Amino acid sequence: MNILQAMEHKDLFRPWFKDPATWVAWRSFLSALFALPMTPEQLAIYRSCTGRETPPETPFNEAWLVCGRRGGKSFVLALIGVFLATFRDYREFLQPGERATIMVLAADRRQARAIFRFVYGLLHEVPALKQRVERTTQLELHLTRQVSLEIHSSSYRSVRGYSLAAALCDEVSFWWSEESAANPDHEVIGALKPALASIPGSMFLAASSPYAKRGTLYDAYREHFGKDDAPALVWRGATQRMNPLIPQSVIDKAYADDPAKAEAEFGAQFRSDIESYVSREAVEACVVHGQQEIPPSSGIRYSAFVDPCGGSKDAFTMAICHNERDGDRDIRVLDCVRSYAPPFSPEQVVSELCGTLKNYNVSVVSGDKYAGLWPREQFEKRGVRYKVADRVRSDLYRDFLPMINSQRVRLLDNEQLVKQLVNLERRTGRSGKDTIDHPQGGHDDLANAVAGALVTRMSSGVAIASVW
Secondary structure, three states, rough: OHHHHHOOOOOOHHHHHHOOOHHHHHHHHHHHHHOOOOHHHHHHHHHHOOOOOOOOOOOOHHHHHHHHOOOOHHHHHHHHHHHHHOOOOOOOOOOOOEEEEEEEOOOOOOHHHHHHHHHHHHHHHHHHHHHOEEEEEOOOOOOOOOOEEEEEEEOOOOOOEEEEEEEEOHHHHHHHHOOOOOOOHHHHHHHHHOOOOOOOOOOOEEEEEEOEEEEHHHHHHHHOOOOOOOOOOOEHHHHHHOOOOOOHHHHHHHHHHHHHHHHHHHOOEOOOEEEOOOHHHHHHHHEOOOOOOOOOOOOOOOEEEEOOOOOOOOOOEEEEEEEEEEEEEEEEEEEEEEEHHHHHOOHHHHHHHHHHHHHHOEEEEOOOOOOHHHHHHHHHHHHHHHHEEOOOOOHHHHHHHHHHOOOOOOEEHHHHHHHHHOOOOEEEEEEEEEEEEOOOOOOHHHHHHHHHHHOOOOOOOEEEEEOO
């Protein structure tokens, strides 16, 4: 029985696929993935969503779904996972005690539960399949015939050591982490693919609504979309193409509110208004490896930049730097960074930072109006005068970029700083103005402090420390 027959079987998956018009695009995708015969309507959809002309003659082992939100991709991934787990027998490829694993991955385990819940429902609500379930936990489903389905987060460390029958990767465009790398999707998927090699017919499936023109999803789209001889299937479908039940009014409102965002989330188009701020290679070229801090020296005028916060969410950071001459060029050298992760006492942090500022003979602090009078009062109470800075964050990053690209800065060997700089995104607003900021859910506390210190110039022979 193939997967389309299983979808139509009254004792299997038919209760969830009663309306043929609703699932016609997904049936076309599954026909392409498993190299099943297509109707003329399915072939037309296949050509529209893949850019290919010739239908495949053999099943794909790798497929990428670039689909609009609420298009049904998580449910279809779950369906494929259940089909592979219950309609195939992997025991001849396994050692005693080894299990064929179908791994469900997302940015974190909570997000991966979306697919896992669909898997659980399909298995437990079909009596013929429920008999295959041996044991269930919050993160695992163990089936007969040495098959397991497991939830994992997108960590390249945790996916090693498995024999994979399939990897189901959800929302891969949003796999990023300050702790692991700027683009960990490359690392995770690079670790996954060898685990798929030992079981013939194993499948790698990745699905996501698109985001910026970077990362593995965009790389796969650029490399395989529209090419009949490409070894991987790339399927791009807008929300209403994949799920016509989504009201057009919802989509119209999203386009009215933010056209660029809606074009990605509902139109399945990669965003052209978001780009990476700087490459890791450019940042690494400015790092003095092995140098974590430069102690203060007499005769040098220092400037600093402090990014304060209240102590509950963001880090409280500071950077100190000075000017040097390198031949005919001015070089800005980063001497010292401080970062206090929450929770902490803001007053205690200010006290410690003022001590560091005085060690570097910095007596004037400048900052913006974000925190009101609080920074001014706290710094001045400790003998450091506070002045309002004249640059906003995006302007600091904009002026910092050419300094990095021309290697007119020397950075300390600090991995957190490197990752925050590389994670920054440049966004073009509806007015045409660019803003540079951390991605949603990310942080740029240390990057902001360092950019401010290195961009800010000394004024009237007085070293200035700038505060965000």
